[in-house]
Amino acid sequence: MGTVMELQTIEKPKTLMKTYNDTHAEQTVTRENNSLGSATVHRDDRSKTVGEIEAKNPRMVCRDVNVYYGDKHAIRDVNLDIGKNEVIAMIGPSGCGKSTFLRCLNRMNDTIDSCRVTGEIMMDGEDINDHKIDVVPLRAQVGMVFQKPNPFPKTIWENIAFGPRIHGLANDKEELDEIVETSLKRAGLWEEVKDRLDQPGTGLSGGQQQRLCIARTIAVHPEVILMDEPCSALDPIATAKIEELIDELREQFSIAIVTHSMQQAARVSQRTAYFHLGDLIEVGDTTQIFTNPKHQLTEDYITGRFG
Amino acid sequence: MTKENDPMIQPMEGHTVHRFDGELNNLHMLILEMGGLVLDQVRQSIVAVTEKNIAAARLVIQREPEVDGLEVKIDEENIIVIAKRCPVAKDLRITTAVSKAVTDLERIGDEAARIANQALQLYGSDTSDPSSHLLRDIKTMGNLSLRMLQDALDIFDTFDVARARVLARGNVELDEEFQSSLRRLATFVLEDARNVGHTINVTLIIKALERIGEHARNMAEYVIYLVKGEDIRHQTSSGHSAP
Numbered sequence: 001m002g003t004v005m006e007l008q009t010i011e012k013p014k015t016l017m018k019t020y021n022d023t024h025a026e027q028t029v030t031r032e033n034n035s036l037g038s039a040t041v042h043r044d045d046r047s048k049t050v051g052e053i054e055a056k057n058p059r060m061v062c063r064d065v066n067v068y069y070g071d072k073h074a075i076r077d078v079n080l081d082i083g084k085n086e087v088i089a090m091i092g093p094s095g096c097g098k099s100t101f102l103r104c105l106n107r108m109n110d111t112i113d114s115c116r117v118t119g120e121i122m123m124d125g126e127d128i129n130d131h132k133i134d135v136v137p138l139r140a141q142v143g144m145v146f147q148k149p150n151p152f153p154k155t156i157w158e159n160i161a162f163g164p165r166i167h168g169l170a171n172d173k174e175e176l177d178e179i180v181e182t183s184l185k186r187a188g189l190w191e192e193v194k195d196r197l198d199q200p201g202t203g204l205s206g207g208q209q210q211r212l213c214i215a216r217t218i219a220v221h222p223e224v225i226l227m228d229e230p231c232s233a234l235d236p237i238a239t240a241k242i243e244e245l246i247d248e249l250r251e252q253f254s255i256a257i258v259t260h261s262m263q264q265a266a267r268v269s270q271r272t273a274y275f276h277l278g279d280l281i282e283v284g285d286t287t288q289i290f291t292n293p294k295h296q297l298t299e300d301y302i303t304g305r306f307g
Numbered sequence: 308m309t310k311e312n313d314p315m316i317q318p319m320e321g322h323t324v325h326r327f328d329g330e331l332n333n334l335h336m337l338i339l340e341m342g343g344l345v346l347d348q349v350r351q352s353i354v355a356v357t358e359k360n361i362a363a364a365r366l367v368i369q370r371e372p373e374v375d376g377l378e379v380k381i382d383e384e385n386i387i388v389i390a391k392r393c394p395v396a397k398d399l400r401i402t403t404a405v406s407k408a409v410t411d412l413e414r415i416g417d418e419a420a421r422i423a424n425q426a427l428q429l430y431g432s433d434t435s436d437p438s439s440h441l442l443r444d445i446k447t448m449g450n451l452s453l454r455m456l457q458d459a460l461d462i463f464d465t466f467d468v469a470r471a472r473v474l475a476r477g478n479v480e481l482d483e484e485f486q487s488s489l490r491r492l493a494t495f496v497l498e499d500a501r502n503v504g505h506t507i508n509v510t511l512i513i514k515a516l517e518r519i520g521e522h523a524r525n526m527a528e529y530v531i532y533l534v535k536g537e538d539i540r541h542q543t544s545s546g547h548s549a550p
Contacts, residue, residue: 263393290395292536303398305321 050295051284055083055271059224059254060105060128060142065119067100067109074100078119078280080273082224087246087255089269089286091262093301096275098258102226105256106142107135140167143217147229149209151201151216156193159201159212160184163220179219187215188245207238214245218253225249227257231264243268262302266290274298330388331398334381334405338412341377342460345412348374348419349456349519353449355426356512357442367423374416381409397533404533408463411522411529415456418515418522425508425515437505441495444488448513451481452520459523468534474527475539481520488513 058081067075075097082088082105090098100109107128109115121128128138140163151159160180163169170176180197184190189211193204201212210230217225227246231239246255246268259265265272265286272289274282274297282295293299300306322328348367355364385406388394394402429437455474462471492510495502528540 262395266395291399293396299396300321302395304323304327306323 049079049280050282050298051288053079053081053280053283055081055086055088057084058082059084059123061120061122062101062104063120063122065101065104065117065121067097067104067118068116069112070114074278075104076278080280080283082254082256083271084254085250085252086271087250087257087269088271088273089265090256090258090273090275091260091265091301092275092281094260095277097278098273098275099228101275101280102228102256102258105224105226106139106144108144110135137167140220141222142224142226143220143222144226144228145210145213145217145230148233149206149213151204151209151212153200153202155198156201156204156212157197159216160219163216167220169220183215183219184212186218186249187211188241188248189215205238207234207241210234210238210242211245214242214249218249222253224254224256227255229258229260232260239264262290274301276301324392327388327392327398330384330392331401334385334388334401337377337381337384338405338408339460339464341374341381341409341412342456342463344370344377345374345415345419346453346456346460348416349422349453352419352422352426353445353453353516355423356429357446357449359426359430359436361427361430364423364426367419371416371420374413378409378413381405385409397536400533400536404529407529408526411525415519415522418519421515422512425512429505429508432504434504437509441492441502441505441509444484444491445509445512445516448481448484448488448516451484452516452523455481455520455523459526462527462530466530466534468531471527471530471534475524475531481517485513485517 060082062078062080062082065075065078065080066073078097078101080088080101090102092098103109104117104121105128109117117129123141126133128142152162154162157180160183161170161176164176164179170179181190181194184193189208192208193212201209204212210233214225214230231242234242243264246257249255257265257268269286272284272286273280274289274293274295276297282289282293282298284294288294289298290302293302320328348370351360351363352367354360355367385402389402392398458470458474461467462474489510492506492513496506525540532538
C-alpha cells in the first residue's frame with residue numbers, strides 16, 4: 001500500500017504551502033496593526049518547538065529528525081520523546097508530516113525509495129536507523145495499526161498466530177492457541193469471535209477488524225504501538241471501543257497515535273504534539289494544549305481558524 | 308511566535324466555520340446587553356436612595372425579571388454553543404467566561420433590587436427621612452462601585468487585559484471605604500439610638516454596593532482568564548500593596 005499513499009503525502013504540501021503563506025501574510029499584517037509592532041510571525045520562529053519535548057520516562061528519543069522525499073523536505077529538525085505508558089497524540093493539518101514522523105518510528109519509510117531520514121531515533125541506546133538493526137524484530141517491537149483495518153485474507157486464528165510463529169514466540173500449536181486467546185482478550189474481541197476462529201478475518205465488521213489488527217499487533221509483544229488514524233473508518237461506537245482499548249493498553253505499552261479528530265486526541269492522549277508543514281510546533285500536556293495552547297498556530301488549528 | 312508576546316487579538320473572529328464566530332459574538336453581545344441593563348439598575352437604585360426617588364426604586368424592582376430572563380437566555384445559548392461546537396482553547400475559555408460573567412451580573416442585579424427595596428423602606432415608613440450625613444457614605448460607595456462596574460463592562464467589551472489587571476487588583480479603595488463607612492455608621496448609633504433603624508437600612512445598602520464592586524472585579528478576572536488563560540482568582544484578596 002506504500003507507494004500510492006506516499007504519492008499523496010508528497011503532493012499535498014505544495015498546495016498547503018500556498019494556503020499557509022496566504023494566511024501567514026494576513027496574520028503578519030493584522031498582528032502589526034493590532035499590537036505595538038513587536039509580535040509578528042516569522043518563518044524561522046516555526047522551527048523552534050514550544051513546550052516540553054521530553055517525556056519523564058522516555059521509551060524512544062528522537063533528535064534532529066529530518067525526512068526528505070527526493071527534494072522535498074518533509075520533516076524539519078523534529079525533537080520528541082515517546083514516553084513509557086503514555087499515549088502521545090500527533091495532530092496537524094494534512095501534509096504536516098505527522099504520519100511521516102510516525103512511520104519513522106518503525107522504519108516504515110524504508111519502503112519508499114526516494115525517502116531519506118536523518119537524525120537520531122534512539123531506543124535502548126541504539127539508533128533504530130543504524131544498519132546493524134534488523135527491521136523485522138524492530139517492527140515487532142514497534143508495532144503499527146493502520147487507518148483502514150487490513151486483516152490478512154486468512155482465518156481469525158491465522159491472523160493472530162502468524163506473527164508469533166514467524167518470530168518464534170511459540171513452540172507448538174497449544175502455545176499459539178494461548179497467544180491467540182490472550183491477544184484477542186486484551187483487544188476486547190475474544191467474546192465476539194471465540195466460536196468462529198476458523199472463519200476469515202475479513203468477514204468481521206470494520207470495528208472488529210480493527211480490533212483484530214490491534215490483537216495481531218500485540219500478539220508479538222511490542223513495546224510501542226503506532227496508530228495511524230485507527231478510527232477514521234469506524235462508526236462512533238466502534239471508535240469508542242478502540243479508544244477504551246487504547247486507554248487499557250497504555251498500562252503495558254507506549255502508544256503514539258496520529259488522528260485528525262481533535263476530540264479524539266483530547267480524549268485518549270496524555271501528551272499532544274502539533275505538527276505544521278513539517279515542523280513540530282508545540283508539544284505539551286493534552287489538557288494544556290486544549291485549554292491554553294502556547295503557540296498561535298496550535299490555537300488556530302485546534303479552534304478551527306485556518307485550513 | 309508564542310502567544311506570550313501577543314497583546315491584543317480578536318478572540319472571536321476567523322473560524323473556518325463563520326457561524327461559530329457569529330455564535331460567540333452573539334454571546335459577547337448578550338453579556339454586554341445584560342451588563343448595560345444591570346448597570347442602569349444599579350444607577351437607578353442609587354438615585355432612588357440618595358435622591359428619594361420612589362419611581363426609580365419601583366423601576367428597578369419592576370425590571371428585575373428582565374435581568375433574570377437574560378441570565379437564562381445567555382446560559383441557554385451558551386450550552387447550545389458548547390454542545391454544538393465542542394469549543395477548545397480560547398473558544399472554550401470564552402464560553403466559560405461568559406457562563407461565569409452571567410452569574411455575577413445576575414447577582415449584581417439582585418443587589419440593585421435589594422438597594423431599591425431598602426430605599427422603599429427608608430422613605431416609606433412613618434419615621435422621618437434619614438439625615439444627609441447617613442446618606443453621604445452611600446453616595447461615595449455608590450460612585451465607587453458604579454465606576455468599577457462601568458469599568459468591568461468596558462473591559463469585557465474590549466478584552467483589555469491591562470485594564471483588567473488594574474481593576475482586579477484595585478479593590479483596596481472600595482474595601483477601605485466600606486470599613487470606614489461602617490465605623491461612621493456605628494458612631495451615628497452611639498450618638499443617638501433612634502438612628503438605629505435607618506442605620507441598619509444604610510448598612511445593608513453599603514454592603515450591597517460593596518458586593519457589586521466585588522462582582523465587577525470578578526468580571527475583570529474572567530477577562531484575564533479569557534484572553535491569557537491565567538486563573539488569578541483568590542490571589543489578590545487583601546493586604547496587597549498598590550502596583
